[in-house]
Amino acid sequence: MAIDAVEVQSAMPNHRSKTIHVTVNGVPRESHVEARTLLVSYLREHLKLTGTHIGCDTGHCGACTVLVDGTPVKSCMFLAVQSDGSEVRSVEGLETGGKLHPVQEGFHKEHGLQCGYCTPGMMMTSVALLAANPNPTEDEIRRGISGNLCRCTGYVNIVKAIQSAAKEMAAAPKGGP
Amino acid sequence: MYPPNFEYYVPSTVEEAVGLLDQHQGDAKILAGGQSLIAMMKLRLAQPAILVDINRIPNLAYVREDDKFLRIGATTRTAELSRSTIVQARYPILSDAGREIADPIVRNRGTVGGNVSHGDPGNDLPACLLAMGAEFEIHGPKGIRTLPARGFYQDTFVTSVATNEMMTEIRVPRPGAGTGSAYSKMERKVGDFATVGVGARVVVDSSGKILNAGIGLTNVGPTAIYATAASDFLAGKTDSDAVLAQAAVLARDASAPSPDNRGPVDFKKDMVRIWTRRTLRKALDRAKGGK
Structure with a gap:
């Protein structure tokens, strides 16, 4: 009964919900979402892509960072309806054909994580950072990831992981992200 | 956390946006970058019944200079300020601020117009624009008016922009020699x-x-x-x-x-x-x- 009520309501053009078309990690999706649904909730709860984490929930920590049309955004501060027509890339979209992305390899090899909570966001920021600047200095890396908080590593190994990824991507320029 | 329910509108022109604001006066808020507004809504510090998303209005994100002004469109992301070569060369106060606002990811979304018209004393651009003697272009149902930055900020979260108006352009006078x-x-x-x-x-x-x-x-x-x-x-x-x-x-x-x-x-x-x-x-x- 309650379900019927919800369905009747969502069929009405009430501006409180909307059908969106989003390409998520290369897969085109059509979804009906409430306007207030945050992109992070859409990814986690509607699409069951739980790799994107919710940390502070107020735009400070960067754990929920995903790429929208290639730009890192905090998906807890971004409405799902705003992604209509966009390409969204989350951590699940980094691996291709069973092969880890160089940034994932870097975090693995250099031990760029401890608890791993910040890691998905940290890696998405790193992917965008390296796309814009393939050979960053340590200072540029540190500034680049300053919107992503890590409470475990002290950042030293995260910086190393990104440097390692930069090297690997420079060595294999074909088939990059 | 979810924001409270709201009605969501996506106007494609400034006139349409202003029309919506005018029709729902007091109940509607402009959604620009959302980096303050969405957090405030989640925390129930703001509960607008209607959001007017101006991000899809074309030609509202730009940084260009003419013979009188540096003109910044309201939905220009703050990250663009420190990337703009014109701003770096001739308006370093803005590229300085563009590197200091919040953090790099927030700057990818947060807009110049939002930073300027939100009225939070903690926003960084207002002090710069006061120092530079900037002015703001405001669209309302009765037309366009221009207001100087000095005198624009009345109280915390209170500016000279009425609830049925929208800031569209930030103008910084072109600096002279010296x-x-x-x-x-x-x-x-x-x-x-x-x-x-x-x-x-x-x-x-x-x-x-x-x-x-x-x-x-x-x-x-x-x-x-x-x-x-x-x-x-x-x-x-x-x-x-x-x-x-x-x-x-x-x-x-x-x-x-x-x-x-x-x-x-x-x-x-x-x-x-x-x-x-x-x-x-x-x-x-x-x-x-x-x-």
Whole structure:
């Protein structure tokens, strides 16, 4: 009964919900979402892509960072309806054909994580950072990831992981992200 | 956390956006970058019944210079300020601020128009625009009006923009010869609001005399503050450390900070003094051709 009520309501053009078309990690999706649904909730709860984490929930920590049309955004501060027509890339979209992305390899090899909570966001920021600047200095890396908080590593190994990824991507320029 | 329910509209023109604001006066809020608004809605500090998303209005994100002004479209992301070569070369106060606002990811979404019209005293751009003598283009149901930055900020979250109006363009007067500008922010950590922020603009002649100056202050009062006495004092003075120190004291006296976890009142006021002096020095160095 309650379900019927919800369905009747969502069929009405009430501006409180909307059908969106989003390409998520290369897969085109059509979804009906409430306007207030945050992109992070859409990814986690509607699409069951739980790799994107919710940390502070107020735009400070960067754990929920995903790429929208290639730009890192905090998906807890971004409405799902705003992604209509966009390409969204989350951590699940980094691996291709069973092969880890160089940034994932870097975090693995250099031990760029401890608890791993910040890691998905940290890696998405790193992917965008390296796309814009393939050979960053340590200072540029540190500034680049300053919107992503890590409470475990002290950042030293995260910086190393990104440097390692930069090297690997420079060595294999074909088939990059 | 979810924001409370709202009705969501995506206008494709400024006129349509203003029409929606006018129709739902008081109940509607503009959604630009959303980096303050969405957090405030989640925390129930704001519960607008209607959101008017202006991000899909074309031709509202730009940075360009003509013979009179630097013109910044309202939905220009703050990240664009520090990337713009025009801004870096001729309006370094804005590229300084563009590197200090919140954090790099927030700057990918947060807009110049939002930063300027939100009315939070902790936003960094208002102090810069007060210092630069900027003006704002505001669209309303009855047409377009232009308001100077000075006088625009009335109280915390209260500006001269009415609930059925929308800021569309930020205009910064083109700097003449001998102009230097800088913004400095004392912050506890990346992403925090300023403990103290100072924007300064100076114009010097070839002898090193200061022709005029403007000083704006961030987060040391209920609004961004234009330090009138300090700015006026500098006009006609020859640059010296003593002169800058005197101006810095006047700027300190213009501040009215509240105590919070960034420090007590006396500390903040003294930081206004110190950061004003430093920022003026940086602006003067730039006016004289330095970086």
